[in-house]
Amino acid sequence: MTTSVSAMGGIVRRKEDPALIAGRGQYVDDIRLNGEAVMAFVRSPFAHARINSIDTAAAESMPGVLAVYTIEDVRDLGPVLAQVPVGVLRPLLADGAVHHVGEAVAAVVAENSYVARDAADSVMVDYDPLPAVVDMKAAVTGTDRAHEGAESNVLVTWFSHDWWPGVFELEDHRPAIAEAKQRDDVVVVSQEMLNQRLIPTAIEPRAVLADWNHGYDRVKLWSSTQMPHALAGAVAKTFGLPSNEVHVVAPEVGGGFGAKLNIYPDEILTVFASKDLNRPVRWTETRRESAFSTIQGRGWVATATITGTRDGEILGYELDGIADMGAYSQNFTVAIPVLGLFVAQGQYDIPLAWQVACVQTNTQTTDAYRGAGRPEASYYIERIIDMYAAEIGMDPTEVRRKNFFKKEDFPATTAIGLTMDSGDYETNLDTLIADVDYAGLRSMQAAAREEGRYIGIGVGTYVEVCGFAPSVLAEFGFGWDAYGMPTSFSGSGLVRINPDGSATVIIGTGPSGQGHQTTWAQVVSDRLGIDFDNVRVTHGNTAESPTGVGTFGSRSAAVDGAATYEAAEKVSKKAADIVAHMLEASADDIRFADGGAHVAGSPGHKVTWAEIAEVAYKPHKGPEGFEAGLEAHAVFSPGNATWPFGSHLAVVEVDPETGNVEILRYVGVDDCGNRINPMIVDGQIHGGIAQGIGQAMFEEAIYDEDGNLLTGSLIDYPIPTAGDLPAFELGWTNTPTDVNPMGVKGIGEAGTIGSAQTIVNAVVDAVSPFGVKHIDMPLRPKRVWDAIQKARG
Amino acid sequence: MQVTMTVNGREVSGDVEPRTLLVHFIRENLRLTGTHVGCETSYCGACTIQVDGNAVKSCTMLAVQADGATVKTVEGLADGDQLHAVQEGFWERHGLQCGYCTPGMLMSAASLLEQNASPSEDEIRHAIEGNLCRCTGYHNIVRSIEYAAAKLRGEEPAPPDWTLDFEGVS
Incomplete structure (x- = not known):
């Protein structure tokens, strides 16, 4: 039976679910490559300390240990890139000092996770503890600094009346409010309130698997990330590759909530280790270290x-x-x-x-x-x-x-x-x-x-x-320029009708449970009248999606969804020309529904998507001079x-x-x-x-x-x-x-x-x-x- | 050490270190990766499986402790192409989003329904307290388990309670 599903208000069981309820979904840590090695980290027990020395000899001599890295090995790669680089950027591994408990000081790579953990525990680090700045208010008023030598712990203060000088000319409301307070018919109600720090706690800990292929000088990286294209850009920029030689895949991602919307040192270090050791290298976060290795x-x-x-x-x-x-x-x-x-x-x-x-x-x-x-x-x-x-x-x-x-x-x-x-x-x-x-x-x-x-x-x-949006916000920081991917937060949708009449939809998002495969299939099924079950949606893959921004800021439907809608519109326009030729009708009269197309007012006068696709890919059967193939890509940048x-x-x-x-x-x-x-x-x-x-x-x-x-x-x-x-x-x-x-x-x-x-x-x-x-x-x-x-x- | 157990109806054996966790044996040796690791400390429940018919958190059990046991993982829940009622319920009532907690949640739900065919909402919520979900707020998980319970009793499940039929104002 052929069914198209309404794009608006349609309830349909999720396409994502059959694999997930069967235990066959594939998260990063479910993937195993031949010859892979495992990374583990040595982490700081101090919130603030100078590092006098790191002794890796015992760890290096353990059977099954392949390498132990410190900042000396990776300093040339620079720090972890940040989109809004105000403040101190995170070094890949602690560089002379540690600045929070759990900061990674050294990375061990070994044949398996048990050996890697044993070896990490054998690395000896000599620290000189320094005063730690922990309390937010003390950070403003106190004399201790979170980073030695910093003039102040305050990085920036945002004011509502001049948050983006030069772009917005805004009225400063402070004088008017001060004046209002003087009135005798007003009350002034004031309260200090804590909005406490939280630990995001996606149930899937982060995981990354890097495979550098020296034959092609190309790297493939699986990561539990919300922003695969930005990660590809960051890896490319860090290692001096063009972004098209970095292939990032975010397979099933087990919750994100913003915490997987970062470039992390482990993502860079596993790539480095894979390149160095000529083997795939994985790292999987434990729950305990998640509090130190993933943002709060x-x-x-x-x-x-x-x-x-x-x-x-x-x-x-x-x-x-x-x-x-x-x-x-x-x-x-x-x-x-x-x-x-x-x-x-x-x-x-x-x-x-x-x-x-x-x-x-x-x-x-x-x-x-x-x-x-x-x-x-x-x-x-x-x-x-x-x-x-x-x-x-x-x-x-x-x-x-x-x-x-x-x-x-x-x-x-x-x-x-x-x-x-x-x-x-x-x-x-x-x-x-x-x-x-x-x-x-x-x-x-x-x-x-x-x-x-x-x-x-x-x-x-x-x-x-x-x-x-709009696009100009990219100049404030709402884009991926710092990762070598200059882009606003636009959306990407590609709709392809395959020669057999099925549809492949490729979107630029990086979802972690939001049901994008289902939702986008509804949009395309509705626009093209194509069977919902005959639409396959893929995401989180930089080799498939021409561009992509990822999933965050509740943006996916409104931006990538709109891009997909526009791509489907483009496909329907071209397909209408093909169908008009096939049915000897006017393109304006072609309607898409029920698994194919028909002439308006004459539902029996119809062709299936398989028949349309065959003509699209055999141009001798189509209208004179039309371009073979049937796909469209749209980038949508909302106003x-x-x-x-x-x-x-x-x-x-x-x-x-x-x-x-x-x-x-x-x-x-x-x-x-x-x-x-x-x-x-x-x-x-x-x-x-x-x-x-x-x-x-x-x-x-x-x-x-x-x-x-x-x-x-x-x-x-x-x-x-x-x-x-x-x-x-x-x-x-x-x-x-x-x-x-x-x-x-x-x-x-x-x-x-x-x-x-x-x-x-x-x-x-x-x-x-x-x-x-x-x-x-x-x-x-x-x-x-x-x-x-x-x-x- | 050599361990032998029956997993999803098949006898399997393997050579493990004494410290190897059962979840690692299942995931690494047997390559059954539906059983997930979310915390390694038995709080999150993503690794829940059944051992000799009881729901067990496989991250806090050693593989050697399961020697000779009968184990069922999420991969063994369906009967061929026939989904278990809890799997069907989770699909029908949107009981999952990212899917990471889902295998453990399904195994706990299946165990609950084996012991209590007609659990109340409170009993369902209590039974899955050892399985953490960060996506769903549990609302639709509870509805999914209620669906499965009705199915297993041979009854028609209650209709879904999404806001589809709510009359929006504008």
């Missing part, structure tokens, strides 16, 4: 302040914060707070004065973790707006509504000069309120409090920014980013005797424009919410004062389990975008951006009768209990 996220402390009238009009929002960059700058490190700045004012048309200082510390590097700056920014505005609402005694949904950008404001210009494509925040919030019967919930809460139960209701709204949004609500119950928090309900109403596959959209929202709840309630990367990570295992760093979470209730509104032909916006990070503050708002609401105004995340029982005790006095 968040790690901000900031004071948020709202100045507003007693009837709910916000006259100014200020944020003064510090963001912890860790020891080295990697891919986007110092640019992550800029992504927060993009959504700093949330859904509200209010004056903004925002400054965030980026500091180096002797801890693991931070970079993009699901949401990347936007959850932090959303958390601050949504928490302080709740505190403001409490201060003036107004319902938190009313304060929000009063300050929303209105539907008619769109396209709306933000305080930092960006244009938001479309939005209808009021309808979205109204939908949530109607869906949950908000008034009824408040009555239930009041009744419960009469019974001595502490129920809390929290609302959080968010605006997200996806598919970073703007997309700006999805949503409203979330949580109902929690707090046990004041223990501080335990139970989530009774979690409801999200998200608006990501048109939805290609609502099943997959729901799944993205579910997972996003779970990660936001993880931050709100459980997760925290804790370093002691010497810079030792105290939470390096999954027992100390508890990500949510099934028993910790409720079932999620989802609703949706639809405000399509016009920046791409499908009207889709993006949904990968929205759940995370909307959820942490929703939970905290609910918990604070629950314990507000005790006088509690704020509790820092994670809301573990002791912290909630302490807050209650402190408020009670």
Whole structure:
């Protein structure tokens, strides 16, 4: 049976799943090459220390050890490349000093992983410990430096009014806000809040396998990465190869969440070792070392302040914060707070004065973790707006509504000069309120409090920014120039009709579970009327996809999806000419459906895709002078980013005797424009919410004062389990975008951006009768209990 | 040391170091790579298999401890082309995204349903607490296991609860 699947709103089982549920999916560590050797690292026990000497003799003499490398062997290759190279770039191996616990000091290559580990443990390193800078505030005010000789630990401070000088001429809102504070009809509500550091924790640890072929001077690299083309560029640039001699494959990738959106030293070192030893070399991260070998996220402390009238009009929002960059700058490190700045004012048309200082510390590097700056920014505005609402005694949904950008404001210009494509925040919030019967919930809460139960209701709204565009943002750093791949964050889609009538679709993304094979097949099946099962989609492969940017920033559907849509359009135009010739009709009258093409109004007058393809590849059967073959490639560079949004609500119950928090309900109403596959959209929202709840309630990367990570295992760093979470209730509104032909916006990070503050708002609401105004995340029982005790006095 | 065991119905043997983990024996010696390693410390559950009918985390068991045992991995879950009900459930109810935790999750789910044919949502959530998933928020995993439970009981599974039919406003 031939079926085409609707591109919009079609539910279809995923193409990805049959292999994965059978245990036949292929992740990097599942691949084995003949003669491969295994790499292991010697890692620093100190957060900050000079290295006096490294003695590799014992390790080198062990049977089965092939090589032991230090910085002396690889210094010529330079540091790990970074797209926004502000700060100290990470050396491939520690160069004279270590700057965080777990920094790689030497690399051992051996016949198998057990021998490699034994040998790594035999390398003797002599250190001179130095004072470690661990605390973000101390990094700003103290005299110790995370890197010896640095003038300051502050790398850059981002200000909302001049974040990109020379491009945006912006009004500085600080004087107006200062003036507003002098009015006698205003309240000023201010709170310092921690947005704690997190460990991304994809369940698949990172892995890399490099195979340098000296015969062809070409290298093939399998990596658990979200950005295969950028990695190919970085390897090419580092080793002086043209990028077409580097073949990167990201096979199945077991979760990414931004943590696999970096160039990592192990990716370069395995290539180096493979070239040096003339053998394939692999490295697979252990969970324990993942905390040291993969980036972390968040790690901000900031004071948020709202100045507003007693009837709910916000006259100014200020944020003064510090963001912890860790020891080295990697891919986007110092640019992550800029992504927060993009959504700093949330859904509200209010004056903004925002400054965030980026500091180096002797801890693991931070970079993009699901949401990347936007959850932090959303958390601050949504928490302080709740505190403001409490201060003036107004319902938190009313304060929000009063300050929303209105539907008619769109396209709306933000305080930092960006244009938001479309939005209808009021309808979205109204939908949530109607869906949950908000008034009824408040009555239930009041009744419960009469019974001595502490129920809390929290609302959080968010605006997200996806598919970073326009192209000029590449000059700010939103491109892959540093990796020798000068490109904006455009999308790539190639659609090929094969001679047998099947379709191959090749996209430039690097997904890690988002279902791109399914979604793109829906788009192509819908545009070309080709059987969904007859469309094969591949991604994550630099030899197949002409260009590619990867998967991050909730960009894939809105950018690569749009490119694929355009490529399919090109194919349909050419195919229409072929079919017109075959059916002796006008090309304008050709319609594609049900596995082939027919003449409009005459469904019986038809040909199959196999018949069309045969003509395409046998030009003597086609129209005079047409070009043989049937494929098209499109690069799509949108004129703007997309700006999805949503409203979330949580109902929690707090046990004041223990501080335990139970989530009774979690409801999200998200608006990501048109939805290609609502099943997959729901799944993205579910997972996003779970990660936001993880931050709100459980997760925290804790370093002691010497810079030792105290939470390096999954027992100390508890990500949510099934028993910790409720079932999620989802609703949706639809405000399509016009920046791409499908009207889709993006949904990968929205759940995370909307959820942490929703939970905290609910918990604070629950314990507000005790006088509690704020509790820092994670809301573990002791912290909630302490807050209650402190408020009670 | 020589070990012999029955894996997915086939008798296999191999020469291993005493310290070789069962998961490494399965992945490296037998090249059954569906059983994944996510933490090496038994917290994440990606390596869950069945040993003598019980769900076991194969990263914290030595290969020599499984000498003589009957082992089932995710590759042995289906009966030929016929998917096990939990596999079908995960496919039908979008119980997986990246797929890395999925084999362990399937093995735990299969064990649960062997012991409890009609688990409540709470019982399902409790039963898979030892299997961590970072993608799905567990919502659709729970629905997938409910689907499988219904199938195994010979009942019609509840319809999916995605937001397809929710009336959007605009």
